[in-house]
Amino acid sequence: MRISELARRSGVSANRLRRYEAQGLLKARRLDSGYREFAEGTEREAIFIAMSRDLGFTLARIAEVLPRYRSGRLTVADMEALMRERIAEVDAEIATRRALRRRLVSHIAWLREREARRAAAAPAPRNAFTQARRPRR
Template sequence: MRISELSARTQVSVHRLRRYEAAGLIASQRLPNGYRDYDDKTVKHVIFIAMSREMGFSLTFIAEYLPRFKTGKLSAQDMIDAILVRVAEIDQLMTEQQALRKKLMDHIGWFKTQARRKP
C-alpha cells in the first residue's frame, strides 16, 4: 500500500509516517516509480507506535519495544509495567509542578505585602 493509504488506515499523518521510517521504526519497499510501498502488517505497527506516542513514550522507548511487539513477544504485562513507570514519572512531574506553583503563589503574596507597605 502507498503511504497515503497507510496514513488513511492508521490516522497518522504522512509526515509522521516518513519520520517513523527515517527513525527505522517502519520500513517500505520502493516501487520503480520511487513511491513507498508498505505491507499490511505495517498498519498494526504504526498503530502501536501511535498509541505509544499518545501515552507519551519517546521514540527511543518505542524503538526498544517495537521489535518485541512485531515478533509477538511483548506481553500485555510488559506494557502494563511500562505504563505504570510512565504514570510514576507523570506523578513526579505533577508533584514538582505543584511545589513550583506553591512557590510562585508565595512570591505573589510577598510582592503584594511589599506593595502595601509602600506609602
C-alpha cells in the same frame, strides 16, 4: 502499500508516518518513482506507535519496545508494566508542576507584601490643593 493507504487504514496521518519512518520505527522500501512502499502488517505497527505516542512514550522508548512487539514477545503484563512506569513519570511531572505552582504563588505573595511595605513607608502623596502654589503676599 503506499503511505496514503497506510494512513487511511491505520488512522495515523501521513506526516506522522513519515516521521516514524525517519526515526527508523517503520520500514519502507523506496520505489524507483521515489514513493514509499510499506509491507502488509505495517498498519498494526503504525497504530501501536501512534497509541504509544498518545500515551506520552518517547520515540526512543518505543524504539526499544518495538522489536518485542513485532516478534509477538511483548506480553500484556509487559505493556502494563510499561504503562505503570509511565504513570510514575506522569506523577513525578505533576509533583514538579505543583511545586513550581507553589513557588509562583509564594513569589506573588512576596511581591505584594513588598509593594505594601513600600507604599506604607512612602510619604503620603499631596493632593492637588496642597500642591498648588499659594500666591505671595
